[in-house]
Every structure is written in structure tokens, then in C-alpha cells.
Amino acid sequence: MTSAPFAAGKNTKAYVSSCQVALVYLGLRQNDRAMKHLEHAFQEHSTLLVYLKMDPRFDPLRSDSRFQDLLRRIGLPQ
Secondary structure, three states: OOOOHHHHOOOOOOOOOHHHHHHHHHHOOOHHHHHHHHHHHHHOOOHHHHHOOOOHHHHHHOOOHHHHHHHHHHOOOO
């Protein structure tokens, strides 16, 4: 038996970064929603954004002009 609150059916609130939510949407092939959450991450000053350039999980967005603009605004070299 586990003591985790969610295992017992209790409602818990935990922070999930917008970058992580974006990855979920990428996995669902919903790139527009993924970009929306990456924009939220930028507004939140998420430190996870520094990995956008090298993380292969973001490959589906690399050709998207919005993604390229986000990289530029973050200050990551193109």
C-alpha cells in the first residue's frame, strides 16, 4: 500500500512548469498548444528554457518560426 495522497484519491495541488506541460502537448502532437505553454514559461522566466536549444524533445518545433523567435528572445544563438 502506498501513502501517496494521489493514490488514496485525494486532490493535491503541485506546481508543474509550463515547459513540462509543453512537452506533454508535444507528445500529443499538439504543437500550437506546446508553443502556448512555452510562451507562458518565457513570461514566468522559467530556467528550464535554457535547454530548448539542445533538448531533442523539442525537435518537432525547430522549424516553427514562433520557436525560432522564442530562442532569439531567450538569447540562445540560432
